Every structure is written in structure tokens, then in C-alpha cells.
Amino acid sequence: xxxxxxxxxxxxxxxxxxxxxxxxxxxxxxxxxxxxxxxxxxxxxxxxxxxxxxxxxxxxxxxxxxxxxxxxxxxxxxxxxxxxxxxxxxxxxxxxxxxxxxxxxxxxxxxxxxxxxxxxxxxxxxxxxxxxxxxxxxxxxxxxxxxxxxxxxxxxxxxxxxxxxxxxxxxxxxxxxxxxxxxxxxxxxxxxxxxxxxxxxxxxxxxxxxxxxxxxxxxxxxxxxxxxxxxxxxxxxxxxxxxxxxxxxxxxxxxxxxxxxxxxxxxxxxxxxxxxxxxx
Amino acid sequence: xxxxxxxxxxxxxxxxxxxxxxxxxxxxxxxxxxxxxxxxxxxxxxxxxxxxxxxxxxxxxxxxxxxxxxxxxxxxxxxxxxxxxxxxxxxxxxxxxxxxxxxxxxxxxxxxxxxxxxxxxxxxxxxxxxxxxxxxxxxxxxxxxxxxxxxxxxxxxxxxxxxxxxxxxxxxxxxxxxxxxxxx
Numbered sequence: 001x002x003x004x005x006x007x008x009x010x011x012x013x014x015x016x017x018x019x020x021x022x023x024x025x026x027x028x029x030x031x032x033x034x035x036x037x038x039x040x041x042x043x044x045x046x047x048x049x050x051x052x053x054x055x056x057x058x059x060x061x062x063x064x065x066x067x068x069x070x071x072x073x074x075x076x077x078x079x080x081x082x083x084x085x086x087x088x089x090x091x092x093x094x095x096x097x098x099x100x101x102x103x104x105x106x107x108x109x110x111x112x113x114x115x116x117x118x119x120x121x122x123x124x125x126x127x128x129x130x131x132x133x134x135x136x137x138x139x140x141x142x143x144x145x146x147x148x149x150x151x152x153x154x155x156x157x158x159x160x161x162x163x164x165x166x167x168x169x170x171x172x173x174x175x176x177x178x179x180x181x182x183x184x185x186x187x188x189x190x191x192x193x194x195x196x197x198x199x200x201x202x203x204x205x206x207x208x209x210x211x212x213x214x215x216x217x218x219x220x221x222x223x224x225x226x227x228x229x230x231x232x233x234x235x236x237x238x239x240x241x242x243x244x245x246x247x248x249x250x251x252x253x254x255x256x257x258x259x260x261x262x263x264x265x266x267x268x269x270x271x272x273x274x275x276x277x278x279x280x
Numbered sequence: 281x282x283x284x285x286x287x288x289x290x291x292x293x294x295x296x297x298x299x300x301x302x303x304x305x306x307x308x309x310x311x312x313x314x315x316x317x318x319x320x321x322x323x324x325x326x327x328x329x330x331x332x333x334x335x336x337x338x339x340x341x342x343x344x345x346x347x348x349x350x351x352x353x354x355x356x357x358x359x360x361x362x363x364x365x366x367x368x369x370x371x372x373x374x375x376x377x378x379x380x381x382x383x384x385x386x387x388x389x390x391x392x393x394x395x396x397x398x399x400x401x402x403x404x405x406x407x408x409x410x411x412x413x414x415x416x417x418x419x420x421x422x423x424x425x426x427x428x429x430x431x432x433x434x435x436x437x438x439x440x441x442x443x444x445x446x447x448x449x450x451x452x453x454x455x456x457x458x459x460x461x462x463x464x
Contacts, residue, residue, distance in 0.1 A: 009395035046385035054454040154342035190341035198381035
């Protein structure tokens with residue numbers, strides 16, 4: 001299977017461990033990724049906070065580029081990117097005048113034919129039975145708190161993915177890998193997202209609650225499918241511990257890390273050894 | 281005259297159940313809570329809503345909009361208030377870290393097409409320093425930098441887009457009717 005690939009800025013920056021992990025594990029599953037040529041930033045929170053039109057135009061340019069290359073489907077492993085791409089796609093598909101205006105603004109006409117997938121959807125496309133059959137080292141002893149955060153499921157009418165209050169698609173992947181997922185309360189609570197630099201206290205407080213609840217329900221790791229969630233829970237964990245005087249020592253995995261491990265890939269190949277909290 | 285698209289955001293339908301505020305992870309930090317902001321906008325108190333700092337605490341998690349039993353787009357109200365406040369911020373708002381961050385972010389992607397993280401940290405900190413003279417803030421994340429470098433997570437040169445000019449033109453076309461929105 002070959003998919004178009006929209007890495008987004010985070011995976012080409014601080015979260016390059018996520019990109020290594022996604023690429024290695026999908027390669028092992030026979031999924032080829034072809035990067036959308038000359039993609040640009042989706043605009044993220046800054047664009048939708050400050051200019052509505054810009055928040056449609058930036059993702060629209062990427063959809064148009066992907067369509068020009070003939071991609072029927074693209075993977076956007078960052079939920080912020082995939083939400084912005086999906087939102088823009090829905091808007092232009094339902095409004096011909098807006099579509100024409102966007103074609104003019106982004107200098108490329110497009111129909112909105114490319115669909116956008118998150119990482120979990122790609123695993124579902126490969127097939128959980130196929131993944132299960134490919135497992136070489138089952139994740140015995142793993143007790144994962146699957147953490148979805150905000151934008152994998154919200155807003156539900158845009159994402160149309162899983163249950164927005166009680167999602168379970170990551171748990172199904174963990175089960176296929178031979179691991180155990182714990183029930184807990186903070187699956188869809190916000191970690192503070194892009195406030196990491198601008199309003200750090202919010203991030204530290206919210207992320208502390210998430211880590212605390214995961215541990216209270218017996219988890220020995222938290223699993224994410226979002227670069228921002230990983231930054232806030234992993235890279236900022238030492239700051240959380242300093243602020244709250246509570247030791248967490250919680251390992252945070254990308255979902256692709258665990259799929260890759262179960263398929264027999266090394267922590268180094270998957271970039272796990274570059275996490276801040278690394279228990280081996 | 282301030283324009284808030286109250287119909288599109290379904291503000292009139294709010295009956296003050298408070299579910300938005302109950303689920304909001306940052307309501308406790310806001311000077312006016314989400315249900316109070318919606319009420320203000322519903323009653324035409326646009327100026328008071330824009331003068332609030334609530335929207336600059338909002339983390340855009342979409343929980344309020346998702347849970348609203350009347351489909352009021354509360355997160356959309358916050359977006360609109362941010363856009364209006366960014367156009368003509370009060371001196372208090374102009375110093376707010378979040379507003380300075382969003383402007384630095386957009387400037388950065390306008391310039392490079394993609395985010396250059398190191399440059400963003402630099403311009404954001406410089407902006408905060410210029411407005412607030414917060415010296416500790418300048419060095420707050422300095423300890424993180426060597427640990428990020430060690431892990432290959434800090435790139436000195438960010439990725440750039442070949443056709444960067446098109447990004448500038450997209451910005452111009454989106455912002456042209458809005459007086460170029462200050463610093464962006």
C-alpha cells in the first residue's frame with residue numbers, strides 16, 4: 001500500500017522521533033509513504049485564532065498539492081494537521097463559491113478529492129488481524145493508558161472518528177499487539193496543547209492531572225498519537241515533577257513505537273531512545 | 281462596529297446549562313468563564329467580551345462545543361474574540377504571552393512556509409521581553425536546549441519550502457480586507 005504523507009512541522013522538528021517511528025513501523029507493515037511535494041504549515045492554532053480565512057487557505061493549499069499529485073489518501077500523523085486539513089476539505093466540498101475563492105487564494109484549483117487519515121486509521125486499514133499475525137514479540141506486561149487528547153476525536157462532526165467521549169480504537173491496537181490497556185478517566189482531556197511555550201503553567205497543570213490519573217489506574221505507560229501530547233507529557237515531565245513535587249517517571253510512547261516494538265524493531269530504529277523519559 | 285457572527289455560532293440558543301464551563305480544563309483561570317462569555321455575546325455585550333482575557337487562556341480543546349446540548353459553537357466564539365482582540369488589542373492584551381506567541385508563529389510560517397522552531401522561540405521571547413521586560417522568562421527553557429540537541433530534537437536550520445513566495449501571497453490575500461492585522 002502506498003499513501004501520501006503530510007508530516008507537518010512538528011514531525012520535521014522537535015518530534016522527529018515520531019516521524020522515525022511512523023516511517024519504520026509502516027515500512028515493516030508494507031505501507032510506503034510518499035511526502036506531499038512542497039507542503040506548507042497547516043496554520044495550527046495560530047491561524048484559526050487570528051484569521052479564519054487563513055485557517056482554511058493554508059490547509060487548502062496542501063490539499064490542492066496532494067490532489068495535483070494524485071493522492072487519494074494522505075496520512076497526517078499530527079492530529080492538529082489532520083483536523084485542519086479535514087475542516088478545510090469539508091468546507092470547500094460543501095461550498096462551491098468558497099472552493100473557487102480558495103483555488104484563487106492558494107493558486108491551485110482543487111475539488112477536495114484527497115481524504116485525510118490519522119495514524120490509527122492507517123493501522124485499521126492495514127488490518128488489526130494482519131498486524132496481530134505479524135507480531136514477533138507480544139507486549140506482555142504492558143499496561144497502557146491510551147491517551148487521545150483533543151483533536152483525534154474533536155470536533156466529532158469534522159473528525160468522524162471513534163467515540164469522542166469514550167474512544168477505544170487505540171485500545172484495539174494494543175490488544176492486537178498482546179498488551180493490556182487500562183480503563184481510566186483522562187483519555188480525552190486536554191494536555192494544554194500548543195501552550196507549551198506561551199502559557200507553560202497550563203500545560204504543566206493539565207499534563208500533571210493526566211499522568212496522575214493514568215498511574216492511579218495501574219498504567220505503566222501512556223500511549224499517544226500526537227506530537228504535542230508527547231512534548232507535553234514526555235519532554236515537560238521533569239518540569240511537571242519540579243512544579244508539583246510529585247515523581248511520575250511515566251514512559252510516554254507513540255502508538256507507532258509499540259507497533260514497531262511488537263514487530264521486532266529496535267528502540268533506536270523507532271527513536272524511542274531519544275525520548276526524555278526512557279525506561280528501556 | 282464589532283461584528284460577531286452570532287447566528288453562525290448559534291449563540292442565541294444558549295440556555296446557560298453551564299456544561300461548557302464544567303468541561304473546560306482552564307475555566308478556573310479565566311476572568312470570565314465560557315458560559316459567561318457566551319451570555320455576554322448573546323446579550324450584545326461584545327466590547328466587554330473582547331476586553332476579557334478568557335480567550336487567551338482557552339486551549340482550543342473543543343470540549344465546550346462538542347458537549348453543548350444546543351450546538352452553540354463556544355470554541356468558535358473564542359476564536360472570533362481572539363481575532364477581534366488581535367486586530368486592536370488593549371494594552372493589557374498586547375502583553376499577553378499567548379497573543380505574542382500566535383503573532384510570532386504566523387510571522388514565522390509566512391517567512392519560511394514551515395515552522396522554524398528555533399527562530400520561533402527567539403522571536404517570541406524577544407517579543408515578550410520587549411513588552412514585559414521579563415528577564416527570567418528569557419532563560420526559562422535554556423536548560424532544555426542542550427538536552428534537546430543531544431536527542432537531535434533541535435535543528436539549527438528549519439525546513440523551508442521551495443515556493444515560499446506563494447505563502448506570502450496567500451497571507452496577503454487572506455489579510456488584505458482586515459488592515460493586515462497588525463504585526464502579521
